[in-house]
Amino acid sequence: MHFIKTLPFILITLLFIGCGENTKNPVTSDILSITIDDNSTTSGFIYATDTNKTLKATVHYQDGTSLDASDYVTWKNSNFDVLSMYRGEYSAVANGGKSTISIEYGNFYDSLDIEVYALKSNSLAIFTTNDINTTGTFSIEAKGDFIDIDTNATVDTNRTILNNILWSTTNDAVITIDDNNLVEVEIINTGETNITASVFDYNVTKTFIIN
Amino acid sequence: MKKIILFLLLISSFLYAEAKLYTGFSYGIYDENFIEGNKAQSSSSFMKIKAGYGDIDAYAIEFSIDKLKNESNIFSANDSEKIGLNVELIKAFDFNLFANPFFKAGFGAGYLKIDRATQDTLNYGSFNLGVGFFIPVNPHFDFELAYDYKYMTYEAIDTIARQISYKSNLNSAYFGFNVRF
Numbered sequence: 001m002h003f004i005k006t007l008p009f010i011l012i013t014l015l016f017i018g019c020g021e022n023t024k025n026p027v028t029s030d031i032l033s034i035t036i037d038d039n040s041t042t043s044g045f046i047y048a049t050d051t052n053k054t055l056k057a058t059v060h061y062q063d064g065t066s067l068d069a070s071d072y073v074t075w076k077n078s079n080f081d082v083l084s085m086y087r088g089e090y091s092a093v094a095n096g097g098k099s100t101i102s103i104e105y106g107n108f109y110d111s112l113d114i115e116v117y118a119l120k121s122n123s124l125a126i127f128t129t130n131d132i133n134t135t136g137t138f139s140i141e142a143k144g145d146f147i148d149i150d151t152n153a154t155v156d157t158n159r160t161i162l163n164n165i166l167w168s169t170t171n172d173a174v175i176t177i178d179d180n181n182l183v184e185v186e187i188i189n190t191g192e193t194n195i196t197a198s199v200f201d202y203n204v205t206k207t208f209i210i211n
Numbered sequence: 212m213k214k215i216i217l218f219l220l221l222i223s224s225f226l227y228a229e230a231k232l233y234t235g236f237s238y239g240i241y242d243e244n245f246i247e248g249n250k251a252q253s254s255s256s257f258m259k260i261k262a263g264y265g266d267i268d269a270y271a272i273e274f275s276i277d278k279l280k281n282e283s284n285i286f287s288a289n290d291s292e293k294i295g296l297n298v299e300l301i302k303a304f305d306f307n308l309f310a311n312p313f314f315k316a317g318f319g320a321g322y323l324k325i326d327r328a329t330q331d332t333l334n335y336g337s338f339n340l341g342v343g344f345f346i347p348v349n350p351h352f353d354f355e356l357a358y359d360y361k362y363m364t365y366e367a368i369d370t371i372a373r374q375i376s377y378k379s380n381l382n383s384a385y386f387g388f389n390v391r392f
Contacts, residue, residue: 020242020254022283027249028368028375030287031328059371067372105371106329 029063034073034108036088036101045115046083047146048092049161049199051181055088055112057103073103082116091163092116095200096149117155119199120145124161126197126206135210137186142197142204166198230271231391234262237355239385241279243363247378253283257383267345267353267391268305273315274298286333286368286377287325295321299339310344319361329369337361337381351391359383 037056038044046053059069070088077085082097084090090101096118102111123145132138142161147154162181169175171193174186187193187210196205237259245251257279265271279293299317306312319337343357361381367374 021252022254023251023285025284026287027245027251027285028370031371034371061370067370069372072371108328108371 029061029065031108032060032062033110034059034069034103034105035110036103036112038112044113045117046090046092047117047156047159048095048119049144049159049164050091051162052089052091055090055101057088057110059105059108069105073105073108076102076104078102083114090114093164095119095164115148115150117146118149119161119202120147120154121202123157124197124199124202124204126195126204128206132185132187132208133210135187135190137184140183140185140195142183142199144199144202161197161199164199168196168198170194230265231267232262232264233271233389233391234260235355235387235389236260237357237385237387239359239383239387241381241383243379243381245285245377245379248368248375249377251283251285251377253281253285255280255282257385259385259387261389263301263389265301266303267347268303268311271301271303272298273301273317277319277321281323286323286365287327289326291324293321293323293335295319295335295337297337297339299341303345310346312344313342313357315339315341327368329371333366333368335363335365337363345389353389353391355385355387355389357385359385 035058037058040053056068057070057073058066060066075085075087077083077099079097079099082092082094083099084093085101094116097116098113100111100113102109125143127141127143129139142165143158144161145154145157146159167175167183169185171191172188173193173195174188176184185195187208190210193208193210194205196203238256240256241254243253257277259275259277261273261275263271263273275297277295277297281290281292284290297317297319299315301313301315303311303313317339319339320335322332322334324331325333339359339361341357341359343355346354346356348354363379363381365377367376
């Protein structure tokens with residue numbers, strides 16, 4: 001009698017459980033590979049005086065999808081004497097050279113060789129957009145030619161120098177550099193003002209005489 | 212700390228009353244529905260061996276190892292069976308019927324082997340609840356029929372860019388026997 005009372009419970013349980021199915025394909029696609037992506041037009045090289053470039057790490061899955069994994073992989077730089085690098089953001093610290101940036105996660109790996117194009121000797125020059133013949137504030141910039149050290153071939157000319165540059169002045173002139181690396185000099189006093197740009201081992205000075 | 216000691220003394224006093232060591236074997240079927248993470252389902256059979264100490268019509272503490280057969284591939288293309296260890300406290304009743312109803316609560320932990328690029332095992336933990344009947348044949352042998360519920364929490368799946376956590380409800384029914392010494 002009591003067994004009969006428990007029978008519905010047993011049957012309902014078995015019915016409930018018997019309805020089960022099995023998922024046959026993994027619901028989370030497995031990892032296929034990781035890659036370093038450089039979406040810039042200058043992939044594989046950087047000019048010695050350019051501002052930071054940013055690489056991206058991408059994880060690719062077996063179902064064809066991919067996600068940005070830049071914050072999760074381990075970034076490595078083979079030569080910190082040539083490049084500075086943190087989590088894929090890098091810039092040159094030497095006038096020429098090569099380094100390999102790589103990413104790792106478990107058994108997954110990818111790398112990208114980066115060459116630093118060097119500022120050519122005797123090509124550094126200071127330019128102004130207007131003639132400086134009075135006191136006031138003026139835009140200035142330094143430009144130079146760049147070469148591939150391996151082949152000594154010129155790869156760019158009159159390229160504006162945005163990084164690894166030191167400015168100095170005389171005659172109390174003041175240099176300011178904004179967030180976009182635009183440089184202005186404020187000529188305060190009359191007389192001779194020297195403006196010097198130093199890039200790695202190269203220096204160039206331009207003199208302005210204000211009456 | 213005092214509460215824990217008092218609780219353990221209380222449990223031990225319950226267990227001491229006509230308590231016996233027992234061991235048993237069960238076989239059943241289960242259905243697991245994943246409720247967090249991507250939706251999935253797994254159903255198959257399982258077996259369980261256990262050892263306990265307690266009374267068939269009062270309290271008992273039970274340790275069990277269960278082995279859940281796997282016919283699904285949820286975490287990888289080649290998921291293995293699950294092996295788990297459970298600890299449960301059982302309260303049974305004697306209503307002078309042919310069967311002693313019981314309920315139980317406890318927790319467990321286990322693992323399964325998976326075949327993913329960055330992981331080859333996946334651990335899980337569970338909170339366990341169950342109801343059922345002991346059907347005594349004689350003082351040393353009884354059958355057991357029960358329903359178990361487990362709330363399962365799995366170690367996260369590593370996809371590099373994301374950590375995906377899975378949780379599931381596992382319902383099972385089993386039939387088994389116990390030998391009491």
